[in-house]
Amino acid sequence: MEHITSAGMNPLPTEPGKSRRAWAVSRKRFALNGTLADRVLSVAHIVGRPVRNGAGTRIGRVSDIVVRWDAANEHPPVTAVFVKVRGALAAVRPADVTLTQTEIRLRSDARMKWRPVWGDDDVALARDVLDRQLIDTSGVQVVRAADAYLLNGPQGWELAGIDVGLLSFGRRLVARRRACPPPDRVIDWAQLQAFVPRFTDITTAWQSAPTTAAGTTGSGLQLRRSAAQLKELRGPEVVALLADLNRHQQAQLVAMAHPSAAAEALRQLDPDHREALLAELDEADRARLRAMLRSYAR
Numbered sequence: 001m002e003h004i005t006s007a008g009m010n011p012l013p014t015e016p017g018k019s020r021r022a023w024a025v026s027r028k029r030f031a032l033n034g035t036l037a038d039r040v041l042s043v044a045h046i047v048g049r050p051v052r053n054g055a056g057t058r059i060g061r062v063s064d065i066v067v068r069w070d071a072a073n074e075h076p077p078v079t080a081v082f083v084k085v086r087g088a089l090a091a092v093r094p095a096d097v098t099l100t101q102t103e104i105r106l107r108s109d110a111r112m113k114w115r116p117v118w119g120d121d122d123v124a125l126a127r128d129v130l131d132r133q134l135i136d137t138s139g140v141q142v143v144r145a146a147d148a149y150l151l152n153g154p155q156g157w158e159l160a161g162i163d164v165g166l167l168s169f170g171r172r173l174v175a176r177r178r179a180c181p182p183p184d185r186v187i188d189w190a191q192l193q194a195f196v197p198r199f200t201d202i203t204t205a206w207q208s209a210p211t212t213a214a215g216t217t218g219s220g221l222q223l224r225r226s227a228a229q230l231k232e233l234r235g236p237e238v239v240a241l242l243a244d245l246n247r248h249q250q251a252q253l254v255a256m257a258h259p260s261a262a263a264e265a266l267r268q269l270d271p272d273h274r275e276a277l278l279a280e281l282d283e284a285d286r287a288r289l290r291a292m293l294r295s296y297a298r
Helices: 018-033 125-129 166-174 235-242 247-256 259-267 271-279 283-297
Strands: 040-042 050-052 058-068 078-085 088-092 097-099 104-106 112-114 122-124 133-135 141-144 147-153 156-163 186-188 192-196 220-223
Touching: 050 078, 058 088, 058 125, 078 112, 078 156, 122 125, 147 166, 166 247, 235 247, 235 259, 247 259, 247 271, 247 283, 259 271, 259 283, 271 283
Parallel strands: 050 104, 133 220
Antiparallel strands: 040 147, 050 058, 058 078, 058 122, 078 088, 088 112, 097 104, 133 141, 147 156, 156 186, 192 220
16 A cells, blocks of 8 residues: 555644654553543444545445554554445545544545555554564563554554553453543553564564564564563453353453463363364464363373
């Protein structure tokens, strides 16, 4: 996709220096409190929302939000909104839309680019980020991205961070919210270094461009630091959540939980139920959990 300059909607005042300082404070507020009123959008809860033209007629639905991530962008700008229209995919510039949590409204003179072409630094947040595993500097697979959050700043919408809380994951499974859901456990996007393939030496810094491995099967997101201090749900908490989900959602929760908590939860299920959940996991997760379950049985 061709890179498109993000102008955004309703930006903050742009007085030299002042807006940058104010936005730095805003980012800190978001990381600490998880709320900035109408300037925050949840990607997980905007995908699938209606896209309407200037007259208010629904013409399609939100397919994805695209950002440009390179070494110069710790908080990548939104460059396009992907819209699904009667089975076809189109891209719209952020300057041509008004983004809200419940819908996207096109300007009357908005132009849609059909069959968009991907750029080297493009990242589609729903496709490339949601549910991707985070990997710390020691190579430990820590948690998965349950949501991604956009903030509307001086230069328009940008990717502020991701939510790794299972509370946020659970909200996605139950219902799409009309208001932006508050993040559970936020990681600033500036703490992320690059997409990395599943099978690679990730104990050292990834040397390629940040987006080289984006979209590839099994790729994850590498943190700039150790994430051993991130807390996870305990086994009994995972078991309690499983009771309220269907089979596919249960498998997603097991995949996102810490392996020890997931294994503890699986031990408490009857064998048929346990095997059905394991069958829905990818091969690497399934093998790891089976090994843990065997070690408990000894």
